[in-house]
Amino acid sequence: MFERPPDPPIIGIVRRETRRAVTPMPDSATSPQAAVTVRLVYLARLRDAFGASGESFAVAGDPPTVATLLAALRARGGAWSEELAGGRAVRVAVNHELVPAASVLAHGDEVALLPPVTGG
Amino acid sequence: MTVRVQTADFDVAREIAALRAGDARVGAVASFIGTVRDVNDAVAVSTMTLEHYPGMTEKSLEAIVAEARARFDILDALVIHRVGALQPTDQIVLVAVTSAHRGDAFDACRFVMDYLKTRAPFWKKEATADGARWVDARVSDDAAAARWERDAQGPESGQAT
Numbered sequence: 517m518f519e520r521p522p523d524p525p526i527i528g529i530v531r532r533e534t535r536r537a538v539t540p541m542p543d544s545a546t547s548p549q550a551a552v553t554v555r556l557v558y559l560a561r562l563r564d565a566f567g568a569s570g571e572s573f574a575v576a577g578d579p580p581t582v583a584t585l586l587a588a589l590r591a592r593g594g595a596w597s598e599e600l601a602g603g604r605a606v607r608v609a610v611n612h613e614l615v616p617a618a619s620v621l622a623h624g625d626e627v628a629l630l631p632p633v634t635g636g
Numbered sequence: 637m638t639v640r641v642q643t644a645d646f647d648v649a650r651e652i653a654a655l656r657a658g659d660a661r662v663g664a665v666a667s668f669i670g671t672v673r674d675v676n677d678a679v680a681v682s683t684m685t686l687e688h689y690p691g692m693t694e695k696s697l698e699a700i701v702a703e704a705r706a707r708f709d710i711l712d713a714l715v716i717h718r719v720g721a722l723q724p725t726d727q728i729v730l731v732a733v734t735s736a737h738r739g740d741a742f743d744a745c746r747f748v749m750d751y752l753k754t755r756a757p758f759w760k761k762e763a764t765a766d767g768a769r770w771v772d773a774r775v776s777d778d779a780a781a782a783r784w785e786r787d788a789q790g791p792e793s794g795q796a797t
Contacts, residue, residue, distance in 0.1 A: 635758025
């Protein structure tokens with residue numbers, strides 16, 4: 517019998533290790549070497565406000581985080597600065613998990629911006 | 637433990653019968669059914685459209701049911717949430733829980749609904765005489781979910797602040 521190595525701790529590792537291979541995206545004009553390209557998803561009210569259901573976006577920052585992403589989107593002005601202003605209750609999900617603003621983003625992440633939920 | 641997101645209506649009697657079928661340990665079934673009202677914030681509503689975030693929705697409902705199972709002594713649970721265009725009086729959501737005794741069944745059913753209201757990625761858009769509007773989240777929903785918090789770890793992370 518082979519000695520089976522102990523399972524790695526689950527928390528914080530699954531998301532990175534299960535990520536599928538990502539086709540490289542063309543570098544955005546705004547991206548320094550640290551930028552990663554993520555797939556943004558806009559839901560419900562935010563989709564209406566931004567006039568799109570999502571886009572591919574190069575997030576800069578060292579490291580690129582949810583916070584640097586939101587700051588870059590806010591810098592577009594208009595509906596972006598309005599909807600993503602501090603105090604507006606927008607949550608962020610990375611690959612279907614709610615994450616805090618300090619979360620580091622990786623190439624190919626699906627990053628969804630969620631207004632407050634109203635189901636039930 | 638079953639979670640379904642669907643456009644079709646559901647038959648409560650059939651769903652509950654299936655949930656407790658053949659399980660003689662069950663002594664209590666608690667259920668909640670949410671339905672569409674024709675008035676919200678004093679404005680008449682003709683159609684309510686429910687949208688969700690496929691992929692995350694199922695995952696979050698499963699996590700809520702798993703949390704209920706960890707907290708309460710329940711035997712099984714079912715969550716059905718409809719999406720798409722609904723009319724006043726239509727059924728929106730069913731939560732049903734089986735347990736040996738009523739206390740855990742009642743508590744788990746309420747817990748699942750309270751968490752669903754604040755954590756599952758569903759959004760309602762109402763059609764009114766003045767046009768369509770996204771329904772605002774209610775502070776009372778956050779308060780209802782917060783009652784169940786055992787620690788400070790909540791859904792507040794990831795705010796755009």
